[in-house]
Amino acid sequence: MANILLIDDDTELTGLLQDLLELEGYQVRIANHGQEGLDKINEDTDMVLLDVMMPVLNGMETLRRLREKWETPVLMLTAKGEEIDRVMGLELGADDYLPKPFSDRELLARMRAILRRTAKSNGEEKGGEEAQDKLEYQDIIIFPGKMEVYCQSQLIELTGTETALLAYLVKQPGVIVAKADISLNVLGKRLAPFDRAIDMHISNIRKKLPERADGKPRIKTLRGRGYLLVEA
The missing domain is CATH 1.10.10.10 (Winged helix-like DNA-binding domain superfamily/Winged helix DNA-binding domain)
Known part of the structure; x- marks a missing residue:
C-alpha cells in the first residue's frame, strides 16, 4: 500500500487521520510544519497531504519548495471557502484540494483517484x-x-x-x-x-x-x- 506523508500542525487531526489511513492499509508519516515535511519527504513517498495554514513554513511555500525537487502527488487540505488558497495551490502544482471539514469517505476517494492517475496504486509503480x-x-x-x-x-x-x-x-x-x-x-x-x-x-x-x-x-x-x- 502507498506511503503517505501528512503535513499538518493540528496534532489532534493528524492523529485521527493516521489511525484512519493505517486502518486502510496505508503507511503514514507525520510532520507538524512545512520544513519538517520537506525534511521527511523521500523517494518512497507516494503522496503528500498538505495543510495550508501552518507555522514555521506555510503550505503554499512548502508546496513551492517541494515542486522544485519532487513530483510527488499533493492533495491540499484547505479552509472551507478559501478559494484563493485552492487556486494558488493548483497554480503551484497541487494535484487536487479538499476543503475542511471533510468526510473520511471523501478523503479516501480523492486519495485513491490521485494514486490511480499517477500510476502508483498500492505503493508500486505500474510496469x-x-x-x-x-x-x-x-x-x-x-x-x-x-x-x-x-x-x-x-x-x-x-x-x-x-x-x-x-x-x-x-x-x-x-x-x-x-x-x-x-x-x-x-x-x-x-x-x-x-x-x-x-x-x-x-x-x-x-x-x-x-x-x-x-x-x-x-x-x-x-x-x-x-x-x-x-x-x-
Whole structure:
C-alpha cells in the first residue's frame, strides 16, 4: 500500500487521520510544519497531504519548495471557502484540494483517484505493458505508465494530474470534451459548482508546453462547453 506523508500542525487531526489511513492499509508519516515535511519527504513517498495554514513554513511555500525537487502527488487540505488558497495551490502544482471539514469517505476517494492517475496504486509503480504504452499527437509524446510527457523532443515537467489530463485530451483531438467528463474521468470526482481545478490544470499545461510551430493554440477553451485539443 502507498506511503503517505501528512503535513499538518493540528496534532489532534493528524492523529485521527493516521489511525484512519493505517486502518486502510496505508503507511503514514507525520510532520507538524512545512520544513519538517520537506525534511521527511523521500523517494518512497507516494503522496503528500498538505495543510495550508501552518507555522514555521506555510503550505503554499512548502508546496513551492517541494515542486522544485519532487513530483510527488499533493492533495491540499484547505479552509472551507478559501478559494484563493485552492487556486494558488493548483497554480503551484497541487494535484487536487479538499476543503475542511471533510468526510473520511471523501478523503479516501480523492486519495485513491490521485494514486490511480499517477500510476502508483498500492505503493508500486505500474510496469509491464502499461509502462510501455505511448500516446502520440503532433509533436507531443506521452508515456502514461511512466507519467512522462515530451514535446518537441523535450521532457516537460507536468504533474501526474496534468499528465493524465493531457493524455485524456490527446486521445480525442478535435473533440469538445466537457469539464464534467474531465472531472469524472481524470480527477475521479463529480464536477462541483465553481470548482476551478480543471481550469487551473489546463492553464498550467498551456504554460508548460512550448508553442506550436504554426502559432496556433494547443488547447482551446469553449466557454460553457469544455476544452478542445486543436487539430492542424
